[in-house]
Amino acid sequence: MTESLLYFTQQVINGLTVGSTYALIAIGYTMVYGIIGMINFAHGEVYMIGTYLSFIVIAGLTMLGLENLPFILLTALIVSMMVAGAYGFTIERVAYRPVRGSKRLIALISAIGMSIFLQNYMRLAQGPRDIAMPGQIQGGWSWTLDGNLLNLSYMQVIIFVVTVISMWSLHLFISRSRMGRACRACAQDQGMTNLLGIDTNQIIAVTFVIGAALAAVAGFLLGLYYGVVNPMIGFIAGLKAFTAAVLGGIGSLPGAMLGGLILGVTESMTAAYFSTEYKDVVAFSLLVLILLFKPTGILGKPEVEKI
Amino acid sequence: MLELQEVHTHYGPIEALKGVSLEVRQGEIVTLIGANGAGKTTLLMTICGDPRATSGTIFFEGQDISRLLTSKIMRSGIAVVPEGRRVFTGMTVEENLMMGAYFQEKDSIEQQLEYVLHLFPRLKERFSQRSGTMSGGEQQMLAIGRALMSRPRLLFLDEPSLGLAPIVIGQIFEIIQQLRQEGTTVFLVEQNAHRALSIADRGYVIEHGHLVLHDTGANLLDNDEVRKAYLGG
Numbered sequence: 001m002t003e004s005l006l007y008f009t010q011q012v013i014n015g016l017t018v019g020s021t022y023a024l025i026a027i028g029y030t031m032v033y034g035i036i037g038m039i040n041f042a043h044g045e046v047y048m049i050g051t052y053l054s055f056i057v058i059a060g061l062t063m064l065g066l067e068n069l070p071f072i073l074l075t076a077l078i079v080s081m082m083v084a085g086a087y088g089f090t091i092e093r094v095a096y097r098p099v100r101g102s103k104r105l106i107a108l109i110s111a112i113g114m115s116i117f118l119q120n121y122m123r124l125a126q127g128p129r130d131i132a133m134p135g136q137i138q139g140g141w142s143w144t145l146d147g148n149l150l151n152l153s154y155m156q157v158i159i160f161v162v163t164v165i166s167m168w169s170l171h172l173f174i175s176r177s178r179m180g181r182a183c184r185a186c187a188q189d190q191g192m193t194n195l196l197g198i199d200t201n202q203i204i205a206v207t208f209v210i211g212a213a214l215a216a217v218a219g220f221l222l223g224l225y226y227g228v229v230n231p232m233i234g235f236i237a238g239l240k241a242f243t244a245a246v247l248g249g250i251g252s253l254p255g256a257m258l259g260g261l262i263l264g265v266t267e268s269m270t271a272a273y274f275s276t277e278y279k280d281v282v283a284f285s286l287l288v289l290i291l292l293f294k295p296t297g298i299l300g301k302p303e304v305e306k307i
Numbered sequence: 308m309l310e311l312q313e314v315h316t317h318y319g320p321i322e323a324l325k326g327v328s329l330e331v332r333q334g335e336i337v338t339l340i341g342a343n344g345a346g347k348t349t350l351l352m353t354i355c356g357d358p359r360a361t362s363g364t365i366f367f368e369g370q371d372i373s374r375l376l377t378s379k380i381m382r383s384g385i386a387v388v389p390e391g392r393r394v395f396t397g398m399t400v401e402e403n404l405m406m407g408a409y410f411q412e413k414d415s416i417e418q419q420l421e422y423v424l425h426l427f428p429r430l431k432e433r434f435s436q437r438s439g440t441m442s443g444g445e446q447q448m449l450a451i452g453r454a455l456m457s458r459p460r461l462l463f464l465d466e467p468s469l470g471l472a473p474i475v476i477g478q479i480f481e482i483i484q485q486l487r488q489e490g491t492t493v494f495l496v497e498q499n500a501h502r503a504l505s506i507a508d509r510g511y512v513i514e515h516g517h518l519v520l521h522d523t524g525a526n527l528l529d530n531d532e533v534r535k536a537y538l539g540g
Contacts, residue, residue: 178409185395185406192393195355197381197457198409 006148011272012265017156017225019264020163024218025241026248026256027170028088028211034187034251035207036100041111042091044238045118046084046212050219051229052126053080055133069136077162077220081213088212089205097201115238122231130230137224159221166217167257170210174253183207187251236280243287249300258298308333308492309354309461314363314373316353323349325516326363331461331494336487338495338503338524340537341513347496348390350513351465355387356380367461382410386459390466390496392450396439400430403438403449407456415458423452426482444475451482461492468499480506500537504528512537 025047032040057076066072095114099106140153174180185193186203194200222237223229240263248259263283270282290297309331316324323346331337341347353360354367356377365373372380381387386407395403404423408416424431427448433441438449447467454462464483468476476499484506487493497503504510507524512533520533527533 178405181398181402181406182409184398188395188397189393191357192389192395193406194357194377195381195387195389196406196409196453197378198406199376199378 002146003148006145006150007272010150011268013152013156015265015268016261017159017264018222018267019244019261020159021218021222021225021260022237022241022244022263023257023260024163024166024214024221025237026245026260027167027214027253029242029245030248030250030253030256031183031207031211033245035183035190035204036096038096038104038107039111039242040091040096040208040211041108041238041242042095042114042118043211043215044234044236044241045115045122046087046091046234047215047219047237047241048229048231048234049087049118049122050080050084050212050216051223051233052122052131052219053083053216054220054223055131055229058133058136073136073224077217080216080220084216084219085209085213088208088210088215091212092205092208097204115234119231119234126231128231130228132228133223135224135227155225159225162217162221166214170214170253173210179203179206240283243283243290246287246295246297247290249297251301252297252299255297255299262298308368309494310366311350311354312364312366314350314353314360314365316349316358317361318349318358323516324353324360327513327516327518329511329518329521331492333492334487334490335508336483336493336495336506336524338497338507338510339513340497340500340503340510340527340533342536343498345513346516347513348465349516351387351463351494351496354380354463355385381457384460385463386454386457386461387463388447388450388454388465388467390469392443392446394438394446394449394453396437398438399435400433400438400441400449401435403453404430404456407453409457411457416456419456419458423455426455426485427452444471444478447471447475447479451479455486455491459491461494462486463494463496465496466498467495468497468502476502500533501528504533 025043028043029040032038054076057079058072061072061075091114095110096107099110137155137158140151140156143150174183182193182198182203183206186200190200193203241260244259244263245256246259247263248255248257263286266286267279267283270279311327311329314324314327315322327350339347339350352358354365356375360373363373364371367383367385372383395406404420408419411419429445430448430452433445438446441449451467467479480502483493483495495503495507504524504527510522510524510527511518512520512527520527520530522530
């Protein structure tokens with residue numbers, strides 16, 4: 001009994017770890033969808049670039065002889081958030097703004113084109129192979145109960161803490177700040193927001209930058225967790241986060257958080273009790289089921305076609 | 308204060324405004340009346356730059372604003388209470404009002420907030436309530452309050468009486484007159500021609516994208532054609 005309960009708890013911990021990073025990436029999908037009603041399919045690529053940036057900064061600072069690990073990691077996190085934010089800004093400017101207002105399909109094709117471009121650009125710039133980074137943060141806590149082990153690594157704790165801080169800051173920004181209010185206004189009625197003198201292009205750019213910065217946080221965390229990166233990781237991670245966003249209800253911020261956690265735990269349960277090979281199958285089956293039976297997701301509101 | 312010269316607006320191939328010229332002078336209430344689809348809202352929104360005029364010029368306080376971005380125009384001293392109110396239903400009354408004051412200084416916001424809440428005591432009662440849960444009349448008051456938060460010199464109102472109870476309409480028209488007395492110029496688009504003409508200094512009548520009549524409010528109220536077409540005989 002205790003053995004199976006312990007095993008189960010372990011899977012929940014693992015699932016929440018991965019799930020919270022899905023949630024961070026899902027925020028980018030859901031915010032952009034909430035404001036301009038399109039799926040930014042290049043978003044997974046920003047996550048991938050965020051991982052590379054963290055690796056580059058960590059490797060660079062280590063080679064310079066720095067030994068203060070917290071300083072190195074914090075610098076890597078901030079730099080990759082900033083540079084990824086610049087990517088997010090540029091992607092919107094280059095691939096989406098010129099086609100805004102045209103048919104949805106056109107924006108979608110533009111997004112997929114941007115995604116393929118970024119993947120191949122990173123293949124050229126960094127090479128197509130896996131790049132490994134030795135674990136920066138080793139160890140953790142473990143408890144023994146009747147000869148069974150429960151592990152909670154420091155890295156997992158860091159992932160939880162950083163995710164919670166990021167989500168909380170985002171929540172404060174959206175609910176309290178002047179610009180966050182404008183983001184919400186824009187999501188409800190872009191035309192009216194414009195009629196109040198607010199440059200909605202600027203607000204849209206801000207949501208892309210925030211989404212990209214949070215994807216970079218996820219890239220930093222998962223990069224450290226798995227210790228490996230290649231130019232293709234953005235594709236699957238992007239799809240997973242998209243699934244999480246749809247599961248929670250696309251356009252809803254709490255939905256993205258919830259969807260990420262549910263997806264992470266579902267995956268880890270599948271891997272634990274069924275087979276690791278099937279975890280992606282289950283994740284994407286979940287996407288299909290949600291789209292079939294509850295397209296608005298768990299916390300989403302039904303979309304009202306405006307006339 | 309506001310002057311339109313030969314303004315044309317198209318929606319694709321359809322010409323919605325066919326050369327409109329009109330003028331709103333400082334301190335006036337000017338009303339635009341006309342049937343559904345005559346181009347009233349189009350005219351108002353064209354001044355706001357959305358849709359943009361295809362030709363002609365629009366001057367506001369001597370400056371040509373016909374080529375400016377909507378966001379720029381709306382920061383130059385004009386505010387609009389749009390058709391259908393368009394309050395941010397997911398936000399509280401307070402947040403809606405703060406959206407109107409987006410570009411104001413902190414001191415100015417507090418002062419103006421006090422003024423708006425004094426004008427609409429009902430909004431004070433509902434200050435922290437989500438605006439989507441309020442009645443149509445309250446939402447209309449909020450939409451006017453939100454527009455006033457930007458301290459406009461020229462206020463546009465598009466069908467403020469639409470769908471409201473007569474008693475609430477009466478209150479809103481009183482407020483409009485009070486605003487004018489306090490120095491705000493008002494441009495009012497209305498289907499409720501009788502009410503609009505009785506408070507307006509001057510009125511224009513629009514039909515199929517043309518301005519067909521222009522006179523003082525009182526004269527238009529007495530005009531036979533206007534009586535027949537818009538005042539029910």
